[in-house]
Amino acid sequence: MNGTKCVKMNFPKVYLAVSHLLSMCGLIFLGAVLTASAKTKDDTIPTRVLDLAYGSVLYEYYQGHAFEALTLLNVSNVRGGISGHGDHPALVEGGLMLSYGMVQEAKKLFESVLKEQVSASHKNRAWFYLAKVFYLQQEYQLSLETLEKVDQALLKSENTELFYETVYLKGQIAHLISEKGSQFQQQISVLPATHIFSYYLQYNQAVISVETGRTDEAINRFSSLAASLAESENEQVERQALKEQSLLSLGQLYLQKKQPDLAFKALSGIRKGSVFSDQALFSYAVAAANLDKFGLALEALNLLKSRPLFMPWLQQVPYALAYLYEQLEEPELALQAYRAAADHYQNLAVELKDNSNRLSEQTILKALKIDQTIGQSLIETDFYGHLKVQPTDFNIAALLASEVFQNDISELHELYKLRYSLSRWAHQLDSFDQMMITRNNLREQKIQQTANALAAQQAELWRSQQHAMSAEVYQAIKSEDSLFFMTQDQIDYHQQIQGVYENLSSFPEGDEKQAYLEKINRIERYFTWWVSDTYGVNRWQAEKQVITLKREMTAFDEHHRKLVVEMSSNDNNAALASRVSEGRQRLALLRQNLELSLEKTRVKLLMQVRADIKKQSIETQNYLLAARESQARLADVLYRKEISDNQDKAKTSEVGVGVGELAK
Numbered sequence: 001m002n003g004t005k006c007v008k009m010n011f012p013k014v015y016l017a018v019s020h021l022l023s024m025c026g027l028i029f030l031g032a033v034l035t036a037s038a039k040t041k042d043d044t045i046p047t048r049v050l051d052l053a054y055g056s057v058l059y060e061y062y063q064g065h066a067f068e069a070l071t072l073l074n075v076s077n078v079r080g081g082i083s084g085h086g087d088h089p090a091l092v093e094g095g096l097m098l099s100y101g102m103v104q105e106a107k108k109l110f111e112s113v114l115k116e117q118v119s120a121s122h123k124n125r126a127w128f129y130l131a132k133v134f135y136l137q138q139e140y141q142l143s144l145e146t147l148e149k150v151d152q153a154l155l156k157s158e159n160t161e162l163f164y165e166t167v168y169l170k171g172q173i174a175h176l177i178s179e180k181g182s183q184f185q186q187q188i189s190v191l192p193a194t195h196i197f198s199y200y201l202q203y204n205q206a207v208i209s210v211e212t213g214r215t216d217e218a219i220n221r222f223s224s225l226a227a228s229l230a231e232s233e234n235e236q237v238e239r240q241a242l243k244e245q246s247l248l249s250l251g252q253l254y255l256q257k258k259q260p261d262l263a264f265k266a267l268s269g270i271r272k273g274s275v276f277s278d279q280a281l282f283s284y285a286v287a288a289a290n291l292d293k294f295g296l297a298l299e300a301l302n303l304l305k306s307r308p309l310f311m312p313w314l315q316q317v318p319y320a321l322a323y324l325y326e327q328l329e330e331p332e333l334a335l336q337a338y339r340a341a342a343d344h345y346q347n348l349a350v351e352l353k354d355n356s357n358r359l360s361e362q363t364i365l366k367a368l369k370i371d372q373t374i375g376q377s378l379i380e381t382d383f384y385g386h387l388k389v390q391p392t393d394f395n396i397a398a399l400l401a402s403e404v405f406q407n408d409i410s411e412l413h414e415l416y417k418l419r420y421s422l423s424r425w426a427h428q429l430d431s432f433d434q435m436m437i438t439r440n441n442l443r444e445q446k447i448q449q450t451a452n453a454l455a456a457q458q459a460e461l462w463r464s465q466q467h468a469m470s471a472e473v474y475q476a477i478k479s480e481d482s483l484f485f486m487t488q489d490q491i492d493y494h495q496q497i498q499g500v501y502e503n504l505s506s507f508p509e510g511d512e513k514q515a516y517l518e519k520i521n522r523i524e525r526y527f528t529w530w531v532s533d534t535y536g537v538n539r540w541q542a543e544k545q546v547i548t549l550k551r552e553m554t555a556f557d558e559h560h561r562k563l564v565v566e567m568s569s570n571d572n573n574a575a576l577a578s579r580v581s582e583g584r585q586r587l588a589l590l591r592q593n594l595e596l597s598l599e600k601t602r603v604k605l606l607m608q609v610r611a612d613i614k615k616q617s618i619e620t621q622n623y624l625l626a627a628r629e630s631q632a633r634l635a636d637v638l639y640r641k642e643i644s645d646n647q648d649k650a651k652t653s654e655v656g657v658g659v660g661e662l663a664k
Contacts, residue, residue, distance in 0.1 A: 124155050128166060140173045147173075168197040175208060199229060199242055206249070215253060222250040226269075244270045244280075251283050260290035278304060278314060285320065294328045315620065318344050319627055326630075331638055338631035345624035352617045356610060361602045364609055367396045368409070375416025386410055399612040408608065412601045415594060422591055429587065432580045439573055447567045459560060466553050473546050477539060482531050485538035490531055497524050 127149045134143035147170055156163040171187030191198040206221035229243035247269050254263035264287040270280040281300045288297035301321045304314060322337030355363070365371035368389045373379050380388040386406045399405045476484035486494065500520050507513040 120151060120154055121158060124151050124158075125162075128155070128162065132169065135169055135173065140177045144170065144173045144177070164191055164195060164197050167191055168201060171201050172204065175205065193228075196236075196238060196242075199225060199239070202228075203242065203246060206246075210249075210253070215257065219250060219253050219257075222246045222253070226250060226266075230269075241275060244274045244276050248276045248280050248283070251280070251287070255283060255286060258290075260287040263287040264291060264293075282314070282317070282320075285324075289324060289327065294324060298324055298328070315345075315348070315623060319623055319630075322627070322630065326634065331634055331641075335631065335634045335638060338627050338634060342624060342627040342631055345620050345627055349617060349620045349624060352613050352620060356613045356617075359606060359609060359613070361605065364396065364605055367391050368400070370413075374413055375420050377417075379413060387413055396609065396612070399608060402608075405605070405608055408601060408604050412598070412605065415598050415601060419591075419594055419598070422587060422594065425583075425587055429580055429583050432576070436573060436577060436580075439576075440570075443570070443573070450563055450567060454560065454563065459556070463553065463557075466549055470546050470550065473542055477543065480535075482535040482538075485535060485542050486531060487534070487538060490527075490534070493527060497527060 127146055131143045131146035131150070134140075134146060147166060150166060152163065152166065155166065167187050167190045174187060188198055188201050191201070202221060202225045206218045206225065209215075209218035209221060226243055226246040229239055229246065247266050251263040251267040254260070254266060263283065267280050267284040267287060270276055272281075274280065281304050285297040285300035285304075288294070288300065298321075301317055301324060304317045305321060318337070318341035322334050322341050325331075325334035325337050328334075362371055365374055368387075368391050370379055370387070370389055387410055389400070389409075391400055400409075473484075483494070497520065500516075500523075504513060504516055504520065507516070
């Protein structure tokens, strides 16, 4: 029955029971973690990002590049992790994993975080969102067990709305896994009576009553809920819509129980501008017709007819309008309406066949008006991660309302986003080519400058002089040449003695020269003793300088060798080029897998749309057959009536002629 599914329509807070919405969970989780949970282990809120790598992660996330954010987190983990934010980055990574449907990986990450010393606030939120994932996977018992690990008192003091949502989930799970309503009612009592979650629990409780065949109980619940929402002072659009949804469900239940008067009264409370107005108008027309209020029914159907027949279920309006004319005993108008309905269904059948023949991914995306924006952040998503689209083709409208199609089209959108991310990666890799050219040019310039500097140092000359000096010193040591190791004072003194000898050589022979010679000989003997006495010290000083010079020359030679090796090899640039090449190989593999996933998703979408078009074609053929049969039936009735009227006129004319003859 339309309107009584356990699903809340596209309102701001959608929390009702749906299954397998993994991408939604990741988005919800990240939104809450990046705002309410952004604390370090000492529960202080950082005024800015404390780690540059984490800043890059958040930048990519807020740009809508979840894949890049997850990649940066993994790179940061390899390089030592992110410091200054406690367990917060790990929770963000878990949310990103959930956004890609990596439930098991996210679960392991949450569990690893919870095993560490984390803040109570983070622990609470980690347990809560993990429980929510289990709930959306319909693992209700596991979700309930996980919710029991949440510190309710702490959660209520930190985030009241999150606490109320926890209560709501417990209530839903209690009713889904147990036939006992006491636990469900207990959770309702915890919530404020006028809280939106309380109203949703009551609505879902009524829906479950419908599904279990307790129609009278469901009617009482819908009536009570609609009355409570009508009395609510809060005039939010969400509450108004929930009230009208309850009235629509109530009216349809009354129609099932063949109580058109009560259905008419309930449906009259729905506004014409409501999102449920089309469904309400059709049910209203049915109720009015059953009450013989054909004028009101005709007015409702004409209003529906003036609107685009967007939803497939509205295709019954042309036939219903013709049927209503027939009930109003307007056979001529009814015949025209049946003929118009037949033409409408005939055209629709041709259109559906043409759509099936021309069906492609592009036609589907064009029908959703996202053929130019698929894979871009321009497309908004709702609270569950579903794309916010307005289809232009009614043939795809009902299909778009199905959870499977929503998930597949969202998956296609994410895959195209991933393709865009890989294109950005390829562009970044391509930029390395120009960078490598620049690096090589700069390297050649530096090599030339270094070579010129080495040539200016005349290294070979210095080496030869060092070797010659070392050889001379060690030869003097070997021959114990004490004069070789004289100090500067001793050299000066030696030169003075030799000068005296030269001067005395020119003196005339005599006693005076002999006296001078004896004196200088005594001085020379003293000098020889002095040199011999200081030989060890002087030799050690000379040898020390030779050793120091050798060590410095060795360091010079090593540095020179390294420069030569560096100039002759290009290992760093080669390693970088190798990494770029490996990145291109990984990118090619990712692109190959991505294209396979895209093709698989395309096939799934095309199969769904083809199956839906086939179903609509069958329904259209049924309506076409019914309209033509009714048209033929009514045309035959009118034809027989016309023949009968003509015969009556002929008889009347003959009787008139006979009476005239008698009068004569």
